Amino acid sequence: MVEAVTTGRWLGLRPDLARLLACGDPEREHGELSRLDAMARETGLACASLAGRLRAETAWQMCFSMFLTSLSSQEQIRVCGELAVLVAQYLNGARPAVHVGDAGVAAGSDVNIGADRGSMAGGVVQVEGGVHIAFPSATVTGRR
Template identity: 40%
Template sequence: MLFEAMTALAAAGGSAVVQAAGTDAWNGFRGRVAALFGRGDARREAAELERLDHTAQALTAAGDEAPAQRARQEGAWAARFEGLLENLDEAERDQVVGELRSLLAFVAETTGDAVVGTGKATAREGGSAVTGIKRSGEAAGGPARAANTGDAEATGAGSSAVSGIVHER
């Protein structure tokens, strides 16, 4: 797995922890994250559950400091996911990547959309380019969060580009 892809996946994992905290999805999510880090070791899994609970408590108690606390927690968990992925052999890493992607899908389905660290996209000749979240129709699908989205550029008649979040009805 390319370093950039691994870093982006780890960042998305950190965002997912923060996004899920305090939602109805939290209990199921935190158990899956703890199992991912525990790798079959009950003591490590219990320690991860404590870390996750500390994260949820810190976010709940943040008050006016909520944006800064969210950023700190996202960064801390992104670093933990990145460290986990870096310290596995290729076969284990592939398994954990699959599990992490499953967790990200779970959070997106239960708490809304999230996108982190996208690249550059260019739309030409009536095409569409998205480096964030583009929603269409009436269904909002929960909250949407976008961080560090890349550049989206539209050239030519009828082309459109989105960097960040847009909801078209």
């Protein structure tokens, strides 16, 4: 998990991991996402040093250990197998690092959002790297 968080693969992995930890229960999935995001934030901060990275790795191991001990032995075997496949897919690049929801768009290049005739357009962007925002050259005034 530390590798996923520190290489940018986390955003794609997190919803699948939350679904796995919630055992397919959509109500529990939201709570798992929140918990995983908190751990990912702590991991990102901790990885500034080798000692911090080792502590983060231990924290993730404890998290999964506690989760697995709450399952029956059959469920443990199943979940460990699913987790191993999931992590391997993301870290080896077999699954995309980008995850979008039902109304989302993933782009590997330019995205242009525009409006005309007094309308307004917007978008929500999550970016690794940089963003350039250009403002229109014409001045828009409000009308009543």
